[in-house]
Amino acid sequence: MQTKEIKILIYEYKNISDLSADDRELVGAAQKISSKAYAPYSGFKVGAALRMADGSIITSNNQENASSPAGLCAERTALFWANANFPDLPVVSIAISAIDKNGNPAKNLSPCGSCRQVMLETEHRFNQPIRLILDSNSKIEVLDNIEGLLPMSFNGSSL
Numbered sequence: 001m002q003t004k005e006i007k008i009l010i011y012e013y014k015n016i017s018d019l020s021a022d023d024r025e026l027v028g029a030a031q032k033i034s035s036k037a038y039a040p041y042s043g044f045k046v047g048a049a050l051r052m053a054d055g056s057i058i059t060s061n062n063q064e065n066a067s068s069p070a071g072l073c074a075e076r077t078a079l080f081w082a083n084a085n086f087p088d089l090p091v092v093s094i095a096i097s098a099i100d101k102n103g104n105p106a107k108n109l110s111p112c113g114s115c116r117q118v119m120l121e122t123e124h125r126f127n128q129p130i131r132l133i134l135d136s137n138s139k140i141e142v143l144d145n146i147e148g149l150l151p152m153s154f155n156g157s158s159l
């Protein structure tokens with residue numbers, strides 16, 4: 001029997017002003033687009049901003065539906081659009097921000113399992129890590145890659 005341990009590093013910042021100028025811009029873009037989310041059912045408005053390898057920023061937000069499984073999270077609307085339009089352009093970083101149903105900045109923001117799977121696919125597709133920046137009101141968490149968020153993932157190597 002062998003025991004394996006998987007660790008991830010989470011860099012926690014107290015304030016957006018502690019981030020680099022590039023990351024501050026990306027978080028600002030995620031905050032801005034979150035206010036335009038279509039979330040009439042949950043009232044939870046999420047914004048995602050992607051920093052592309054050419055320095056450009058692509059933003060999107062969650063789009064809900066009366067038939068709830070038909071809706072989609074901000075991370076996936078952003079990534080699918082980016083990958084559809086720029087299939088050769090890697091994604092370098094993703095910032096996520098949200099406004100809760102009371103109109104306040106969301107606490108403890110963390111991507112859902114399906115979004116982790118889709119972000120990981122993009123990481124594998126371009127064979128380069130995607131940094132993740134979670135703008136969680138009282139703290140900002142930064143991760144070096146998506147792989148750490150989805151250990152023992154199902155991926156193309158199984159197929």
Ligand code: THU
Pocket residue numbers: 039042044045046061062063064071072073074075096110111112115
């Ligand atoms: N949501 C996102 O867009 N991204 C996340 O990381 C978490 C959840 C959306 C899905 C749904 O529209 C609403 O937030 C409440 O779950």
